[in-house]
Amino acid sequence: MNLDGLESREVAFLHLTSPRSPFDPLKTDDGEKVGLMIWSADSSAMQSLDRDLMDRRLAAAAKPGGNRGVTIKASEVFIETKERLIASVSEVINISISDRQVTSSREDIEELFRRFPWIEAQVADFFGNRESFLISAA
Secondary structure: OOOOOOOOOOOEEEEOOOOOOOOEEEEEEOEOOOEEEEOOOOOOOOOOOHHHHHHHHHHHHHOOOOEEEEOOOOHEEEEEEHHHHHEEEEEEOOEEEEOEOOOOOOHHHHHHHHHHHHHHHHHHHHHHHHHHHHHHHO
C-alpha cells in the first residue's frame, strides 16, 4: 500500500464553529477565518511536553513517601489533560475579547477556555483526532 497522502503535519488550523451550530464556521466582519493553530500530539512540541509531564510524575513517585503504587488521581489526569490542551495552541487567529486581541500565551488561552468552554471542547476534539493533521486533510 502506498502511504502517500497519509503523512502528518506538526500543526494544523482549527476553524472554530459557532456553539449554536457546528456547521456555522466563525468569521470576522471582514470574512476572515477565526480559529487556532493546533500542535498535533505527534509534534516535537507536544512530545517534549509529554516527556516533561512524565518526568514530573516519575520524580513525584521517587520522592520519599511518593506515590510508588503508580496510582494516578483523577485530578492529576484532569490537570495534565488541561495542560496539554493549553499547550497545543500554537497561534490564535482573529480572536479578541473585549476589544483585546487574544495571544497564544498560557494566560490568554486559559482565559479563553475558561470563558468559552465550547472552544476548549473543539480543541479537544480536533487535537484528539489524528485525521485533523493529515496533509491530505488540508
